[in-house]
Amino acid sequence: MIITKPRDWSRIFANLQSVGAKSVFLMGCGQCATVAKTGGEPELEAAAELLKAEGYEVTGWAVGEVACHLGGTKLETRKRVGDIDAADAVVVLSCGAGVQTVAESVSKPVFPGLESVFLGNVIRAGVFEERCQTCGDCVLDLTAGICPVTTCPKGLLNGPCGGMWDGMCEVLTDRECAHVRIRRRLAEQGRVAVKVVAPKDHSAKLKPGALNLRDRKTPSAGSGS
Ligand code: SF4
Numbered sequence: 176m177i178i179t180k181p182r183d184w185s186r187i188f189a190n191l192q193s194v195g196a197k198s199v200f201l202m203g204c205g206q207c208a209t210v211a212k213t214g215g216e217p218e219l220e221a222a223a224e225l226l227k228a229e230g231y232e233v234t235g236w237a238v239g240e241v242a243c244h245l246g247g248t249k250l251e252t253r254k255r256v257g258d259i260d261a262a263d264a265v266v267v268l269s270c271g272a273g274v275q276t277v278a279e280s281v282s283k284p285v286f287p288g289l290e291s292v293f294l295g296n297v298i299r300a301g302v303f304e305e306r307c308q309t310c311g312d313c314v315l316d317l318t319a320g321i322c323p324v325t326t327c328p329k330g331l332l333n334g335p336c337g338g339m340w341d342g343m344c345e346v347l348t349d350r351e352c353a354h355v356r357i358r359r360r361l362a363e364q365g366r367v368a369v370k371v372v373a374p375k376d377h378s379a380k381l382k383p384g385a386l387n388l389r390d391r392k393t394p395s396a397g398s399g400s
């Protein structure tokens with residue numbers, strides 16, 4: 176899921192002032208931002224109260240099922256067209272992908288209400304960790320299912336670096352070195368570590384990524400099929 180954190184409200188207020196907005200419609204996301212407790216119903220209610228305290232009129236708010244789903248977001252905004260028409264601007268409490276689907280669905284100025292920070296694994300309720308950066312050239316087959324690109328703070332494919340001490344990471348000193356973990360898990364599975372993981376093919380991470388299952392082809396991001 177996409178992990179988000181609250182955006183500095185001074186930036187949101189500055190955005191609203193930039194278009195002379197006096198009234199605002201709020202949108203959230205029923206998926207990631209709800210789980211991250213940044214863009215669900217309680218957070219939208221709190222945002223509405225904050226806006227009102229600053230003198231803004233809040234014409235309404237809605238938590239779409241999945242903010243990054245263009246069709247669903249268009250449907251949601253059509254349902255709330257009166258409230259959105261009555262607003263001078265829309266503030267979206269979702270990741271940047273959701274902000275863009277809302278911006279595509281309404282004609283009003285749309286502003287982000289959150290910061291998108293990483294693709295997170297849910298470790299347990301309320302605890303998230305970045306484990307993958309969607310690099311397009313995965314090495315997990317060589318690294319026992321532990322991503323060195325993401326979980327080594329230096330992103331080293333081959334390690335450990337010279338700073339590793341007694342199995343611990345020199346950057347995140349309370350954590351075991353990612354490469355120590357990789358080698359231990361490989362050894363536990365009776366597998367031999369490759370001497371050198373080859374440099375990554377960064378062309379595989381060309382942006383923007385796109386996938387069209389309707390045409391049964393993956394036309395970008397260097398997918399090659
Ligand atoms: S190697 Fe790339 S695709 Fe594989 S887990 Fe790491 S960042 Fe993600």
Ligand code: SF4
Pocket residue numbers: 326327328329330331334335336337338339340343344345346347351352353354355
């Ligand atoms: S100690 Fe290990 S995990 Fe930490 S920066 Fe060096 S190689 Fe990466």
